[in-house]
Amino acid sequence: MATKPIEAAISSDEMQVAEFNSEYLGVSHFQLMEAVGANISREIAARTATKPNPKIHIISGPGKNGGDGFAVARHLASQGLKVRVTLVGRPNDVKDEAAKQQLNTIIQMNDSIQFESLSDSSQLRPVEADIILDAILGYGVQGDLRQPLLGAVRIINRSRGYKIALDLPSGLDSDTGEPHGEAVKAELTISLHKIKQGLVKGKEYAGETISLSIGIPPEAEIYTGPGDFKTLWKPRPANAHKGDYGRLLIIGGSENFTGAPAFSALAATKCGTDLVYVASPTKTSEIIASYSELNKPLVLDADALKIFGRSRRRLNNPAVLTPHAGEFAQVLQRKISPEISLRQEAATQLAKETGATVVLKGNVDIIADPTRQKLNKTGNPYMTVGGTGDVLTGIIGALLAQHIEPFRAGAAGAFLNGLAGDMLMKERGPTVTPLALVDFIPQAIKYCIDGPPYPRIRN
Numbered sequence: 001m002a003t004k005p006i007e008a009a010i011s012s013d014e015m016q017v018a019e020f021n022s023e024y025l026g027v028s029h030f031q032l033m034e035a036v037g038a039n040i041s042r043e044i045a046a047r048t049a050t051k052p053n054p055k056i057h058i059i060s061g062p063g064k065n066g067g068d069g070f071a072v073a074r075h076l077a078s079q080g081l082k083v084r085v086t087l088v089g090r091p092n093d094v095k096d097e098a099a100k101q102q103l104n105t106i107i108q109m110n111d112s113i114q115f116e117s118l119s120d121s122s123q124l125r126p127v128e129a130d131i132i133l134d135a136i137l138g139y140g141v142q143g144d145l146r147q148p149l150l151g152a153v154r155i156i157n158r159s160r161g162y163k164i165a166l167d168l169p170s171g172l173d174s175d176t177g178e179p180h181g182e183a184v185k186a187e188l189t190i191s192l193h194k195i196k197q198g199l200v201k202g203k204e205y206a207g208e209t210i211s212l213s214i215g216i217p218p219e220a221e222i223y224t225g226p227g228d229f230k231t232l233w234k235p236r237p238a239n240a241h242k243g244d245y246g247r248l249l250i251i252g253g254s255e256n257f258t259g260a261p262a263f264s265a266l267a268a269t270k271c272g273t274d275l276v277y278v279a280s281p282t283k284t285s286e287i288i289a290s291y292s293e294l295n296k297p298l299v300l301d302a303d304a305l306k307i308f309g310r311s312r313r314r315l316n317n318p319a320v321l322t323p324h325a326g327e328f329a330q331v332l333q334r335k336i337s338p339e340i341s342l343r344q345e346a347a348t349q350l351a352k353e354t355g356a357t358v359v360l361k362g363n364v365d366i367i368a369d370p371t372r373q374k375l376n377k378t379g380n381p382y383m384t385v386g387g388t389g390d391v392l393t394g395i396i397g398a399l400l401a402q403h404i405e406p407f408r409a410g411a412a413g414a415f416l417n418g419l420a421g422d423m424l425m426k427e428r429g430p431t432v433t434p435l436a437l438v439d440f441i442p443q444a445i446k447y448c449i450d451g452p453p454y455p456r457i458r459n
Helices: 012-024 029-047 064-078 097-107 149-158 197-201 226-230 259-270 282-288 304-314 327-339 347-354 388-401 406-428 434-439 441-450
Strands: 056-060 083-088 113-118 128-135 160-166 188-192 208-212 247-251 275-281 298-300 319-321 358-360 365-368 373-376
Touching: 012 029, 012 226, 029 064, 029 097, 029 128, 029 160, 029 188, 029 208, 056 064, 056 149, 064 083, 064 097, 064 113, 064 128, 064 160, 083 149, 097 113, 226 406, 226 441, 247 259, 247 388, 259 275, 259 282, 259 388, 259 434, 259 441, 275 282, 347 358, 347 365, 358 406, 365 406, 373 406, 388 406, 388 434, 406 434, 406 441, 434 441
Parallel strands: 056 083, 056 128, 083 113, 128 160, 160 188, 188 208, 247 275, 247 319, 275 298
Antiparallel strands: 358 365, 365 373
């Protein structure tokens, strides 16, 4: 079995992005679950090869991690091993379609798999087996564990047998390594795809740690995908207030470039930013004021820094962008460089020199900060028209205003901007204008948050 070093630790957000982007590339969640079942079953079979008639007990939860456990059970049975599976909950509690399919299969395998479902923690009893596989919970745990899952964690810790955790010991936070109240103490943790950050920090719960390749394409992490945006998006509560979802100040414009800050501002409003302001020279601001969707523009005079200072205080420290702002951008960059989206050559080197996040547009976009790089392939040749980069700037600005870290904002923004352009061309033919591109941003957002599945946009 191929393993990866602990240095390749991955966060829960990065793992979720990789899974969604895999589905975008055509690798379904069910396919990944099958790979988990096949590979972990081989690892367990190898560890019990010298034992006659080994006892293997899999304790599964009702979520995706439990579905992985069901798949392991089926593959073990196909290798001639006797397996017992305990579902902590009722079969109807299993909602994930891939997990449900795995469960329905093993329920019918009553010659080779002994299955039981226990929905009350008082029904759980310590077990004794050669291998106890913890497949209760994965990396999406929030808050302290509750019954009956808490009872299942306690039962595993009281049971006798070699304890293997599937992906993570149930109850362990995948990022911090801290238990959510309580967590399984495993002798071995087989982490899926890459070692989770929490396993490095929570060694007392993880035991020996190895990683298992499950077929996620490298391109799911090298290139952006809908997962880069979907993992950032959160539904708004009913009691949301104006300003809760961002205040954005855009500084730019000149007599020769009146559209740039307007396109950025319009794009930001389409991304849901609550308050978008544009600060520009007097003549430019009069043109920008004609866009009814924008707030009243601020006017820049020669003393740009004073205007910026007053505006920033008035807007409660907004995110700031400077599309085509010439000398204003050069001055302000030294003051707020971590918050500016730059579109220049040599993105990676520039990121290292400035400490900023850099987005370089091209046939393949480059998003880089001093330690990371990601590529984006959405978009089309008709997006060479002037103004599409300003739309991209506004999308990134909207995410920054909602407190998304710059690198993730750049990656998600580049994907969304190119996707909107591809949707526009598919629906209206081979022509792109900045205003038409802005109108397709909501459709691109919906595509990301509705999937998977992700329909093909480009041929």
